[in-house]
Amino acid sequence: MKTTCLFAPERTYLLDGAMGSMLQERGLPPGRPPETMTLEKPETVEAIHRAYLDAGADLIQTNTFGGNRAALSRHGLADKISEVNQRGAEIALRVAGPHGLVAGSLGPTGELLAPLGGLDPDEAEAIYYEQCQILKQTGLQLVNIETMNDLAELKAAVLAARSCRLQVMASATLMENGYTLTGASPEVIIATLEGLGVNVAGLNCGLGPAELKPFLVRMANATSLPLIVQPNAGLPQMRDGKTVYPLSAEEFSRQMRVLIEEARPQIVGGCCGTNPEHIKHLRKVIDKLPPSPQPKKKQQPERVLIAGRGQAVWWAGKWEEHHSLLVRPYDRKNINLDGETIDLFSLIETLKKEKNTILRLDFNAWESKADEVKNFIQDLQLYYTGPCSVRGGQPEILTGFFRYYLGRPLYEGERSSLPDPIRKCIDQYLPGTVFCSHDLDS
Numbered sequence: 532m533k534t535t536c537l538f539a540p541e542r543t544y545l546l547d548g549a550m551g552s553m554l555q556e557r558g559l560p561p562g563r564p565p566e567t568m569t570l571e572k573p574e575t576v577e578a579i580h581r582a583y584l585d586a587g588a589d590l591i592q593t594n595t596f597g598g599n600r601a602a603l604s605r606h607g608l609a610d611k612i613s614e615v616n617q618r619g620a621e622i623a624l625r626v627a628g629p630h631g632l633v634a635g636s637l638g639p640t641g642e643l644l645a646p647l648g649g650l651d652p653d654e655a656e657a658i659y660y661e662q663c664q665i666l667k668q669t670g671l672q673l674v675n676i677e678t679m680n681d682l683a684e685l686k687a688a689v690l691a692a693r694s695c696r697l698q699v700m701a702s703a704t705l706m707e708n709g710y711t712l713t714g715a716s717p718e719v720i721i722a723t724l725e726g727l728g729v730n731v732a733g734l735n736c737g738l739g740p741a742e743l744k745p746f747l748v749r750m751a752n753a754t755s756l757p758l759i760v761q762p763n764a765g766l767p768q769m770r771d772g773k774t775v776y777p778l779s780a781e782e783f784s785r786q787m788r789v790l791i792e793e794a795r796p797q798i799v800g801g802c803c804g805t806n807p808e809h810i811k812h813l814r815k816v817i818d819k820l821p822p823s824p825q826p827k828k829k830q831q832p833e834r835v836l837i838a839g840r841g842q843a844v845w846w847a848g849k850w851e852e853h854h855s856l857l858v859r860p861y862d863r864k865n866i867n868l869d870g871e872t873i874d875l876f877s878l879i880e881t882l883k884k885e886k887n888t889i890l891r892l893d894f895n896a897w898e899s900k901a902d903e904v905k906n907f908i909q910d911l912q913l914y915y916t917g918p919c920s921v922r923g924g925q926p927e928i929l930t931g932f933f934r935y936y937l938g939r940p941l942y943e944g945e946r947s948s949l950p951d952p953i954r955k956c957i958d959q960y961l962p963g964t965v966f967c968s969h970d971l972d973s
């Protein structure tokens with residue numbers, strides 16, 4: 532399914548800035564979730580949206596960042612989920628008016644997903660699906676999935692939003708070392724988001740514009756997707772027991788100009804510590820950009836990035852450029868390697884000996900139940916963080932792979948000659964899968 536993107540390709544769009552800190556300045560007690568203000572002081576939420584539009588924002592975001600069931604439950608507010616999201620969206624839509632752009636904000640559940648944590652990805656997807664359904668029913672067409680630390684959670688949220696037929700912007704959050712909390716680099720993030728078929732991909736929170744710039748440039752070099760960036764007003768500092776963000780509106784917009792010139796994001800805004808002043812100054816920067824800025828060109832147009840959950844590899848369609856290892860898993864524990872049956876532990880040991888390996892999985896030998904593939908992939912990706920290539924003829928078995936695989940895989944086969952059920956499962960779970968030949972067969 533292809534929908535026309537809400538964003539015109541030749542324009543740079545300005546998003547709003549922070550919501551939570553603005554609400555705190557206007558009476559939200561520390562520790563209370565910002566979403567409660569939607570119910571208790573809707574006029575305050577409305578005034579903040581209006582302040583951002585007056586500052587020149589093209590696009591505002593609903594006050595629903597923590598509006599998923601898991602996050603609300605921690606504050607005993609699970610029974611308010613419909614009101615929080617419905618009213619949150621209605622306020623933003625009303626303020627934006629019939630021609631304004633509104634994105635539904637989706638933040639983390641606050642729990643770490645399997646394979647690294649305990650929350651099942653199916654449960655996480657159901658949590659986001661519930662929130663997306665409520666937002667969709669208000670007439671929203673677009674969501675902004677943001678501040679994601681965990682690739683598994685990012686995937687769960689994207690799948691939920693796509694099954695509600697919402698357009699998707701999605702951003703991950705990096706630490707100063709350039710990795711997410713779960714070890715994904717800018718290349719892994721962008722490859723994963725391309726694999727998931729989002730409309731817009733990028734980075735938000737965590738760092739200021741100057742620190743985010745090199746990471747966003749790396750993303751721009753690796754993708755032709757439109758990019759989004761929402762930096763903080765600098766790196767947070769502690770002053771008198773309070774978190775403060777050091778960048779003034781002038782300094783923020785100065786750093787943003789450099790970032791925009793080098794990485795060419797199409798959608799820019801602010802995260803923690805930014806306010807309507809920052810957005811107003813950013814408006815001036817955008818208005819001074821050349822009339823139709825050329826989007827940043829991918830550096831190696833003949834190559835695409837494929838990825839596992841922690842490593843990305845450039846792929847040009849040539850198996851001879853890579854180390855690869857072909858295995859035929861029988862079930863969760865037993866794997867055929869060169870005619871011998873080994874266990875997952877031995878497979879991981881073998882993989883560790885070579886760098887930049889692509890692990891080729893042939894599911895034609897799978898003997899166990901189809902739903903066991905989920906456990907196999909989760910066990911595998913807990914220890915092996917590089918990219919996988921997959922083949923197999925059974926859609927039920929491949930569904931387990933495409934639904935739970937973290938990253939962007941190869942599929943060994945021609946897209947044009949795919950049986951319908953397999954095409955459907957790829958389109959549903961990883962429409963940006965890269966197709967390749969398997970002529971390296973031994």
Ligand SMILES: [Zn+2]
Nearest residue numbers: 736737802803
């Ligand atoms: Zn933030």
